[in-house]
Every structure is written in structure tokens, then in C-alpha cells.
Amino acid sequence: MSYLQISRVGKTFARGASSTEVLRNIDLEIEQGEFVSIIGHSGCGKSTLLNLIAGLTEVTTGGIILENAEVNAPGPDRAVVFQNHSLLPWLTVYENVNLAVAKVFGRTKTPAQRHSWIMDNLNLVQMAHARDKRPTEISGGMKQRVGIARALAMEPKILLLDEPFGALDALTRAHLQDQMMDIHQRLGNTMIMITHDVDEAVLLSDRIVMMTNGPAATIGEVLAVPLNRPRRRLELATDRTYLRCREAVLKFLYERHRFVEAA
Amino acid sequence: MTLPATTDTPIAAIPLKPRTTATVTALRPASRRIAFAAIAANLARTILPPLVVLAVLLAVWQVVFSQPGSSLPPPSQVWTESYDLIVDPFFVYGSQDIGLGLRVFTSLQRVAVGFGLAALVGVALGALVGQSIWMMRGLDPLFQILRTVPPLAWLPISLAAFMDSGPSAIFVIFITAIWPVIINTAVGVRNIPEDYRNVARVLRLNQLEFFTRIMVPAAAPYIFSGLRIGVGLSWLAIVAAEMLTGGVGIGFFIWDAWNSSRLTDIIVALVYIGVVGFVLDRLVALLGTIVTRGTARN
Numbered sequence A: 001m002s003y004l005q006i007s008r009v010g011k012t013f014a015r016g017a018s019s020t021e022v023l024r025n026i027d028l029e030i031e032q033g034e035f036v037s038i039i040g041h042s043g044c045g046k047s048t049l050l051n052l053i054a055g056l057t058e059v060t061t062g063g064i065i066l067e068n069a070e071v072n073a074p075g076p077d078r079a080v081v082f083q084n085h086s087l088l089p090w091l092t093v094y095e096n097v098n099l100a101v102a103k104v105f106g107r108t109k110t111p112a113q114r115h116s117w118i119m120d121n122l123n124l125v126q127m128a129h130a131r132d133k134r135p136t137e138i139s140g141g142m143k144q145r146v147g148i149a150r151a152l153a154m155e156p157k158i159l160l161l162d163e164p165f166g167a168l169d170a171l172t173r174a175h176l177q178d179q180m181m182d183i184h185q186r187l188g189n190t191m192i193m194i195t196h197d198v199d200e201a202v203l204l205s206d207r208i209v210m211m212t213n214g215p216a217a218t219i220g221e222v223l224a225v226p227l228n229r230p231r232r233r234l235e236l237a238t239d240r241t242y243l244r245c246r247e248a249v250l251k252f253l254y255e256r257h258r259f260v261e262a263a
Numbered sequence B: 001m002t003l004p005a006t007t008d009t010p011i012a013a014i015p016l017k018p019r020t021t022a023t024v025t026a027l028r029p030a031s032r033r034i035a036f037a038a039i040a041a042n043l044a045r046t047i048l049p050p051l052v053v054l055a056v057l058l059a060v061w062q063v064v065f066s067q068p069g070s071s072l073p074p075p076s077q078v079w080t081e082s083y084d085l086i087v088d089p090f091f092v093y094g095s096q097d098i099g100l101g102l103r104v105f106t107s108l109q110r111v112a113v114g115f116g117l118a119a120l121v122g123v124a125l126g127a128l129v130g131q132s133i134w135m136m137r138g139l140d141p142l143f144q145i146l147r148t149v150p151p152l153a154w155l156p157i158s159l160a161a162f163m164d165s166g167p168s169a170i171f172v173i174f175i176t177a178i179w180p181v182i183i184n185t186a187v188g189v190r191n192i193p194e195d196y197r198n199v200a201r202v203l204r205l206n207q208l209e210f211f212t213r214i215m216v217p218a219a220a221p222y223i224f225s226g227l228r229i230g231v232g233l234s235w236l237a238i239v240a241a242e243m244l245t246g247g248v249g250i251g252f253f254i255w256d257a258w259n260s261s262r263l264t265d266i267i268v269a270l271v272y273i274g275v276v277g278f279v280l281d282r283l284v285a286l287l288g289t290i291v292t293r294g295t296a297r298n
């Protein structure tokens, strides 16, 4: 049995008399240590799927099982990096990470251990220098890195990233993607990342989950990316496999996907 | 925290010797003169206009009410008749004959209790109401109506309920001040971004942790604007409240002066109440900016 098992999951939002079926029949299995991207057009239900895995919203049909336990509530074993960082503005960088560490390791680690664990995670995303700054005083990319540090500091079974680099400029994004690959390489976390960016998906992922258009979106295709790690973006720019994967995703999104929409 | 430091740096970085020595003055005469001029100009801009307006008003008042048989005393008469009250706020001539500063202090203690209770209960109730859409729908119209009831109107009810003047007075202040605190807190809590709630849910914060770590700081700007309105209202209620208690408060002093026709004393007391109310308002505002530093925008 897989590490994370999503079986026949559907989600229907009901508001009064009207209801919208956003997701239908999602089947997906993810192994421990895998990096999986979810790609699809805006509004198809990617965030909804991620929130279901996080337990922030409840499934309407089907079920999600993580390491033999059913997911039915949010918890720190499924840390989320939100699209707009969602750091608490009244806390410093350090305190933001500490909020998570104090809650998750309040009983199991001593204060000294917790402190060094916080600093470890800030170092991991190279943000230790800004530990006493407030979120308003640092750049968008830095905020996103702190958000990642906070999530990693929970020592989650799965890291869920909702378009973590969506709002960033291309250079910052490339830099953070490299850091993300480095972290994944070092820690071997299981990660699920939503993205709009085809290159980002191919560069980072072991598998790319491509979703059809909503309403009642489902998984259209799953593409394995058989590239060796560590990956270097410059070398990959001309790599055959890379280009083939990239083309497959583009074709799905801009050929087959249109066809689906018209049907 | 870094802002004040940056404004200091140019001054702190340059002087090699104490600034009082002649050398330093000679080295940077221009900048010092400019600084003085800027400060003086700034002071003139903020202080001069109100002073001028005050002088004009006093003059008009003096002229209009100087005719024999006018209904109110002119400023000169206030000065001569209430001289004691004006020059010494802290005299004690007898148990009922004390300076207005001491009276204000008594009233402030009363307001502190009434407003303190209103703040505590108001934030708690506001949090409750803001968390639940049904509470909001059910209670908001009630709050909107009750908040318009003037302090004096609460007097008979609260006397009947408490049958004792002390607690009744506190209650009048409390019930006058609590509504804006509740309403603003509720709005603040309702406006907490969904993301913050999700962070709390992922971390499995319990109710108390959520209240202290997320809700209060996130809603703090709203809470403080409610507290600011509330402190103003509770100071407004002081005269009504002290009609009940008697004693030495500034509110009762006005009531008492009216009953013994000491109009000039009332005028002095009004100035006291106005100034203290202004200071209270600014204090809460200042506290708000300190506490919500960095919270308001992100």
C-alpha cells in the first residue's frame, strides 16, 4: 500500500440549494519521498484537492489515507505552504517558526533544542539573518522561504505547497526552485506542489499530475519525469527527456485540454 | 523599531566632540540652524492656530457677556471667582472642598473600573459574536439599538437593579462604553484572513491558543478603535454616573455647582473634563499604535 492513497475522491460544494461539483473520482497514489506536482488551468480545483489532503476541507465522496490512517482533520503532519505565505505579521520571522515548533515539539524537545531546531530550519532556507525582522520588512521571496521553513519545522510527513512561487519574479523563483530541490534532496520529504509553471513542474517533479478542466475536474494524465537527480537547470535546457516531458505537459494543457473543454 | 534609529543616525554619526562645545557648533552651524528653524516652524504650525482661535473666542465671549444682566459670566469673571480652582488643582481645604485635579483623579478611578470591565467583557463578547455568523445576525441589531441609548437613560434601571449607588455608577459607565468595543471586536474577528485560521488549524491550536495567539493580535487594530471610542464614551458618562454617587468626583462637582449656582466653577470643570477626555483618547490611541505596530498592514 502506498504512503499516501487518494481513492475515488470527489468534492461538491453546496451553498443553499445550488451545488457545484468541483472534483470527481480522483485516484492517486504517492510514495514516500516522492515529489509530485499538480498542474491544471486556473479554477479547476487544484487548491481544493490540496486542501482535501491537508484536511482543511472534507471530502464529499471517497477517502484519503496517509500511512494507514484516514485523513479527516488538519494536522501538522501535513504542513501547508500557502499561496500567499500567510505569515503572521505581528510576529517576527523567528516567532513565526517558533509558533509551529512550540506547538509541535512543546513536549518532546527542550527549549534549547527547540531554539536550535528553529535556527536549523531558518538556515535551511537561508533566512537566519532576518530572524528578528517582521514579515512586512522582508521581500516576497523571503516571506515564502520563511513559510517553507515554518512548514518544514513541523517535520511533516507530507509538505503541501500551493503555488509557492506563483507571486515571485522569474529570477527569485528560479533561486527558490533550486533551494527546494536541494531541500528535497537532503531531507527526502514527500512533497506535493501545485503550479502553473510547466518548466517548474518538470524541473522539480518525479511525477506530474495533470488535471482536466472543471467543473467535475479529475486527473487527466500522470506523467513520470525520468530525470536523474540532482538536476541542473542549465544542463536540462537542452536535455531530450526534459524537452519531451515539457512538450507532453504543454500538449495536455493546450491541445487535449481545449478538446476537453469543448466537449 | 528601526525607524527612530534612522532619523538619529546623521546626528549620532557626525559629532566627534560633545555638541555643546563651540567647535561642533562652528562645524555644523547651518544644519543646526535649519533644525531649530524646522522645529520652530513645526511648533508654530501646530500650536499657533489654536492659540489664536482661543484668544479670539475668549475676546468675543468677554465682549458679548460683559453687558449687565447677561446670562453667563465672561472669562474675566470666571478668572476672579474661580481663581482657587484654576491656579491650584490639588488643594485640600476640607473633605468636600478639594482641587479639581483631585476630583478628576477620583472620577478617573471610577472610569478605570467601568471601562476596564467594558474592555474585558466587550472583547470577549465581540470575539464570540465575530466567530459565529448566527450570533452576529441575532445580536448585532440589538447592539446597534442599545448603543444609542444615552448614559443618563441607564440611570434609573441600573439603580433599580443594583440598589446601591457605587455599583450603579460603574454600571452606567460600563454599559455606555461596551457597545463600540463589542461591535469593533466582532468586525475585527470576522475579518481575520482565512489563511490565519488555516495556519491555526494545521497547527491544531486549541481555543485558548487561537484566541491569544491569532484572534486578539489579528483583530487588534479593530479592537483598539473600539476601545478608543469606548474610553471617550465612558468619560462622557461620568457626569451621569456621579449624579448617583455624589462624593468628590468631577461629574458630581458640576451637578453640585449647578445646584448652588456657581456657574464659573462649572466652566472651569468643563475645561478640565474636556482636556482629560482628550488626553484619555490620545493615550488609548498611543497604546493602540504601540501594540499594533506592524500588524495593521502586511
Ligand SMILES: Nc1ncnc2c1ncn2[C@@H]1O[C@H](COP(=O)(O)OP(=O)(O)OP(=O)(O)O)[C@@H](O)[C@H]1O
Residues within 6 Å of the ligand: A013, A014, A015, A020, A022, A040, A041, A042, A043, A044, A045, A046, A047, A048, A049, A214
Ligand atoms: N468554499 C468554496 N465554496 C464554493 N465553491 C468553491 C469553494 N472553494 C472553491 N470553490 C470553487 O471550486 C473551484 C476550484 O477552486 P480552486 O481554488 O480549487 O481552483 P484552483 O485550481 O486552485 O485555481 P487557481 O489556479 O486559480 O488557484 C472554483 O470554481 C471555485 O469557485
Ligand SMILES: [Mg+2]
Residues within 6 Å of the ligand: A046, A047, A048, A162
Ligand atoms: Mg488555487
